[in-house]
Amino acid sequence: AQTVTQSQPEMSVQEAETVTLSCTYDTSENNYYLFWYKQPPSRQMILVIRQEAYKQQNATENRFSVNFQKAAKSFSLKISDSQLGDTAMYFCAFEETGANNLFFGTGTRLTVIP
Amino acid sequence: ETGVTQSPTHLIKTRGQQVTLRCSSQSGHNTVSWYQQALGQGPQFIFQYYREEENGRGNFPPRFSGLQFPNYSSELNVNALELDDSALYLCASSHRDYYNEQFFGPGTRLTVL
Numbered sequence: 001a002q003t004v005t006q007s008q009p010e011m012s013v014q015e016a017e018t019v020t021l022s023c024t025y026d027t028s029e030n031n032y033y034l035f036w037y038k039q040p041p042s043r044q045m046i047l048v049i050r051q052e053a054y055k056q057q058n059a060t061e062n063r064f065s066v067n068f069q070k071a072a073k074s075f076s077l078k079i080s081d082s083q084l085g086d087t088a089m090y091f092c093a094f095e096e097t098g099a100n101n102l103f104f105g106t107g108t109r110l111t112v113i114p
Numbered sequence: 115e116t117g118v119t120q121s122p123t124h125l126i127k128t129r130g131q132q133v134t135l136r137c138s139s140q141s142g143h144n145t146v147s148w149y150q151q152a153l154g155q156g157p158q159f160i161f162q163y164y165r166e167e168e169n170g171r172g173n174f175p176p177r178f179s180g181l182q183f184p185n186y187s188s189e190l191n192v193n194a195l196e197l198d199d200s201a202l203y204l205c206a207s208s209h210r211d212y213y214n215e216q217f218f219g220p221g222t223r224l225t226v227l
Contacts, residue, residue, distance in 0.1 A: 004156075037218075043202060045157070045218035091156050100210055101147055101170055104156030 002027045002094050006105035013082045014113050020067075021077045021108050023092030031097040034068065036077045039107075040088040048090070051075065053097075082112045116141055118207050118219035126225045127195050135190040135222045139207030145169075146188040147216060148180060151202040163188050164210050192224075200226045 003026045013019035025034070036048040051059045051068050058066050063083075067076045079086055092105040119138045127133050139146050145164045149157035159172035163182035177193040186207070192199055202223050206216035 035215075043221045045204060045206075047215050050215065093156075099170065100145060100164075100208060100216075101159045101162055101172070102149075102157070102206075102216065103159070104149075106154075106156050 002029075002096065002103045004092050004094050004103050004105035006092055006108050008108045009106070010109045010111070012111040012113055013079075015082055015084060017082055018078060018080045019082055019110065021079075021090055021092075021110065023075045023077070023105055025073050025075065025092070025094050025103075027073070027094065027096070029096050033095045033097065034066075034075045035093040035095070035102070036064070036066070036075075037091045037093055037104075038086075038088045039091060045091070049077065079110075084112050084114060086110060087112045118205060118217050120203075120205055120219040120222050122222060123220070124223045124225075126227065128227050129195055129197060131195050131226075132191065132193045133195060133224060135192075135203050135205075135224070137188045137190070137205035137207075137219055139186045139188065139205075140217050143207035143209050143217070144186050145208045145210040146182055146186065147206045147208070148188070148190050149204040149206065150174075150199075151204055151221070152198075153201070157204055160190070169210075195226045197226050200224060 032053045034051045063080045089107045093102040147162040148160040151157040161171040166182045182188045202221045204221045206218045208216045
């Protein structure tokens with residue numbers, strides 16, 4: 001069974017600074033996807049970034065980038081130039097290729113301080 | 115292109131009752147997945163519907179059931195409600211025939227008293 005672990009329940013960062021959120025996962029699969037989702041107080045889950053396990057290159061989306069370490073089963077999210085609108089719960093999620101269902105971690109609550 | 119919508123927004127029921135939650139998928143999507151998110155937790159996969167048939171199920175009892183309609187909208191039904199069923203219920207739509215991200219709705223907050 002797949003498990004996703006987020007060991008940081010809460011984090012805070014000063015506006016314009018950089019923060020890294022941690023995620024580890026456990027799977028016996030070789031082909032899968034990893035995701036970071038953002039859930040603001042409005043509750044709508046929004047995809048931040050996606051990584052295919054077969055790609056060695058780390059995914060980037062503007063201010064968001066990941067550090068994907070397949071052997072270590074680690075998938076951290078780096079947010080650069082943090083903005084007040086980044087304040088939200090962040091969930092790491094795993095999906096086996098073709099399964100189309102997500103396994104989520106317990107989340108990290110990020111607060112950006114002005 | 116309309117996004118994923120869910121109704122109702124909030125719902126209060128009493129233990130033992132039955133509830134139906136509704137989800138309209140994003141235009142062009144043929145797959146709907148339902149998730150339960152308890153307070154302070156990450157979402158947990160309940161089941162998925164693809165072309166009107168259940169296509170994968172998580173660790174939820176049979177009193178959680180669903181439907182998908184020809185227009186790909188979906189319902190989640192929960193019978194014999196228990197206090198622990200209180201949660202945010204999220205649906206997500208996607209297109210299973212080629213890889214696509216799952217687009218989530220805003221959720222329905224169910225409170226069981």
